[in-house]
Amino acid sequence: MTIEANDPAMAIATEKPASLRPGLEWIARRAEPMVIGLAAILIGLAIFSLFILAVGKSPATLFQLMYTGGFGSWFSVQNSLSRAAPLLLTALCVALPARLGLVIIGGEGAVVLGGVAAAAMALPLAGTAPVFLSLVLMAIAAMVAGGIWIGLAGFLRHYRGVNETISSLLLSYIAIALMNQFVEGPLRDPASLNKPSTKPLPAEYMLGNIPGMDVHWGLVVGALACIISWVLIEATSYGFAARIAGGNVRAAQIQGLAVGKLIVGFTALAGSFAGLAGMIEVAAVQGSANASLAAGYGYTGILVAFLARHNPLAIIPVAILLGGIDASGGLIQRRMGLPDATVLVLQGTLFIVILFCETFYGRFKIFNPDLWKRSR
């Protein structure tokens, strides 16, 4: 006998006993980031509205267009989801090392190198290997390239004491130069004249769309990566060890944790996710590796990760939201005559206000769980 999902007997069986049901203290603990985060977004939008008023445009029209362009129709929702796909992966590149207290901002370099590695892997395979095998090999090549790149920043941090923020950024610029060298040099397709690229992937080697949608499989890959990362952080001893090491390196070392391996492992995993974003960009959007790989996904990913407070599950909605804002940029430009940088100003404003609001955590008594403890 099969049990149907909406079987009422099952619903009752899975419901927790009354004594374990979340109480007010549980709500208070979880309400804090929600309320502060939401308030920060509203304040950010208010400041941005003042800016739009100052340049003589209507914020109401702008927000309405932003909604229409991002989420107003099935078409725009699909567009937003497509743009969210790489952001999921580049945000993980920031969020995972953040667990160890590292600020990595060089995800862009891993994206670019991942894309080049995937294209370089695809060229000899095209036409000879089965499609699925090629895609898997491309993904592996991209992940290895991205993983080495960001892992290097982690390695230098732990074993040489080099600040990871600066080194990852320098590595990112070096990666872009490497990409230009490959794309203009050994990997260049002679047929690409104005915009140097590698040879295009054969159509059947492209990563297709999710059935029934105009959104490529990258979205699923990104969401899966977020879920896997969440499990890694919340439910494994590695995630727990990372949190200890992030809190206090000395304490972690005294506990006998292999902090060096943790740091290199987490940064390499983070980089491999960003590399995967590059592979998806090549195999699902561009069809070849070229300068468009450096489109700023690595930098928007930083914003997504901070907005999500480095929680991999929260990255999913935040990436979709920012994908939507990104997608609406064109509409705002056409309808209101505002520059495409409007979206950048909004993102910068939100970013600053949200980081600023970190200062309010723990300030409000109402969110203190002890206040709401039941006297049982």
Place this chain on the structure above:
Amino acid sequence: MEEAAIGIWGVPLAIFAGAIRVSTPFIFVSLGETITERSGRINLGLEGTLVFGAMTAYAVAVITGSPTLGVLAAIVAGAIFGLIHGWICKFPKVNDIAIGIAMMQFGLGLAFFLGKSFIQPVAPKLPSISLGGWANSPQIQAALNINVLFFLGAALALFLFWGFKNTRIGLILRVVGDSTDAARAMGIDPDRVRLLATAAGGALAAIGGAYLSLYYPGSWNEGISSGQGLMAVALVIFARWNPIGCFLAALLFGGAGALGPALQSVGVTQGYYLFYAAPYVLTLIILIATSSPTRSLAGAPGALSLTK
């Protein structure tokens, strides 16, 4: 005769000239960042300040016809950016590195937004001083055509070096940077010192931006800075928070940046794009060589979050 004789000597000459031309923004941003970091705070947002300064200087120079007014406007704009960064960072639990990244994005966005209409017009350029009158070769004359801001930057480096050591303000800045508690015990308000130091850093970074848009390359567009503002942060570490070190390091960076175009001009085109990476590789190698996992960097301000 002289023109023919220059031949292969064109490469070192081009690197020398390039070093002077390319290094000026690095000098200003790194000196500004040195002031900020000496007070114990780091501002990664200087990239945004630099680009916003470039836009402001260009726009004001186009409107008023005076490049000097453009530079002054950039200084004001940069100081405002620094004040915002400094004010936000004084609150507890606010991460100054993350705020820097956010300010960078905000500055870039605002500069691209407001600067959209200034991509076409041509602004008057900053004057330069010609030191090459003695030479017959036009290459040498061109190489010795040096912008006033370069000399100003060099003078500023010397002045700051002297000022950190010998003035009361320099001492206050160093005390605040080394220990917040010691500063409080002396009756100094560390937040105010850091606020002013961050504003000064922003103002100097904006001068670097003004140089970019008003002298070399001398036009405003969205790709005007290729990370100079961020590299300057690495440069400060390399220079060990020493203003004269910043000046010399900026020259080294400028020279590394000029290597690719110089080699290309004599026909070396192999690996052209890799030469673009030369300054970044150089910085990374120097950082690796001079860092240590066991001790904090020599000369680093004690309260600086970057080196903790």
